[in-house]
Amino acid sequence: MARLPRLIIPALPHYVIQRGSNRQNVFQDAADYAQFLSWLKTGAKMFKVAIHAYVLLPDQLHLLATPSDATGLGQLMQWLGRYYVPYFNQKYGREGALWQGRYKTSIIDPDNFFLTCCRYLECVPVQTGLAAQALDHAWSSYAHHAGVRPDPVITDHALYWALGNTPFDREAAYLRLFEQGLGSSQVKVVEQAVLKGWPLGSDAFKQALEQKMQRQVLPAKRGRPRKVVAESDDN
Numbered sequence: 001m002a003r004l005p006r007l008i009i010p011a012l013p014h015y016v017i018q019r020g021s022n023r024q025n026v027f028q029d030a031a032d033y034a035q036f037l038s039w040l041k042t043g044a045k046m047f048k049v050a051i052h053a054y055v056l057l058p059d060q061l062h063l064l065a066t067p068s069d070a071t072g073l074g075q076l077m078q079w080l081g082r083y084y085v086p087y088f089n090q091k092y093g094r095e096g097a098l099w100q101g102r103y104k105t106s107i108i109d110p111d112n113f114f115l116t117c118c119r120y121l122e123c124v125p126v127q128t129g130l131a132a133q134a135l136d137h138a139w140s141s142y143a144h145h146a147g148v149r150p151d152p153v154i155t156d157h158a159l160y161w162a163l164g165n166t167p168f169d170r171e172a173a174y175l176r177l178f179e180q181g182l183g184s185s186q187v188k189v190v191e192q193a194v195l196k197g198w199p200l201g202s203d204a205f206k207q208a209l210e211q212k213m214q215r216q217v218l219p220a221k222r223g224r225p226r227k228v229v230a231e232s233d234d235n
Contacts, residue, residue, distance in 0.1 A: 006105060006197065008070050009209070013052060013110055013157065015117050015194050016063040018077070018103040025058045026088065026098055033139045036061075036084055041153045043079045047072040050155035053118045055125060055140035062121045064108070066157070077103050106193045107209065109201025113190075114159045117200070118145070119178050120190045134178070146178070147171030 008014065020026040027033050033056050044051050044065070049072045053064040067073040085098045108117055122145070125137035134142040144151035145160065147167065163173035182190075193200035199209055 006074075006102075007107060007199070007209075008067060008073050008105070009107055009212075010067055010069050010072075013064055013066045013108040013114055013117075014073060015106045015108055015121070015190075015200065016065060016073070016077070016103055017060065017105075017194055019060040019100045021097050021100045023059050023100075024098075026060070027056055027058050027139075028092065030138075032088065032091075035087060036080070037139070037153055039080055039083050043076045044153070044155075047076040047079065049073055049076050050157075051141075051153050052114075052155060052157045052160070053121050053141040053145070054153065055121050055137070055142075057124065057128065057130065057139075062124060064114075064117055064121055073105070104194060104197050106197055107199045107201075109199070109205040110157070110159055112202055112205070113200050114157060115174075115177060116182065116186060117190060118160075120182055120187065122178070123182070142178075145171065145174045147175075 027036065036056060040051065040054070043049075048068040050066045050068075051063060052066065055062045065073060065076075067076075081099065088098055089095060108114055118141075122134050122140050122142040125131040125140065126134055131137040134140065135146065135148065141151055141154050143149050144154050160170060160174065163177075164170040190200065192198070199206050201209075
């Protein structure tokens with residue numbers, strides 16, 4: 001199946017994932033995580049990309065981010081690579097590429113999938129066995145959304161604010177959502193979209209994207225078009 005060109009739309013949230021080359025670790029110790037987050041905070045401000053949620057794992061990173069223009073997200077990811085890869089290579093005496101190809105991104109239908117993606121992302125450390133519970137993994141935005149500690153990297157999305165009128169109300173509402181967990185079908189939908197770079201949303205959302213962008217946003221179906229048989233005139 002041919003890979004679709006990357007689609008970036010300003011003012012919509014995007015789920016971004018990038019993995020280490022050959023699944024190698026891209027973060028080895030606490031200093032690596034902290035350094036990357038420092039650059040993420042700086043770069044997000046520089047390129048006007050709002051970071052709503054994130055998780056850093058030893059061999060990959062996940063972001064939920066809204067760019068303010070069509071180029072900012074790509075510029076941010078490129079800028080992070082220019083700083084972090086030389087830092088990592090010099091520190092660990094290695095050479096060459098650190099990331100496995102280009103980053104993957106999926107445009108998110110915020111009304112239907114933003115909070116789902118946020119919860120999915122912050123639960124990855126638990127799902128992969130890195131932590132017994134989300135709060136045990138220090139390198140994610142979960143502590144911010146749960147009200148444990150503010151995170152300077154995060155810009156809260158309007159849908160998170162809509163969870164309550166006060167910080168306490170929002171945090172409590174998010175915790176209730178998080179504790180409900182996600183069903184296997186929800187997880188599958190998110191994973192398929194993110195890993196293949198497909199938009200994640202309702203059919204109406206996807207159709208609106210295609211009309212707005214005047215381009216295909218989903219892969220074409222396999223196989224040849226069905227042959228239409230003409231009706232007989234012998235009636």
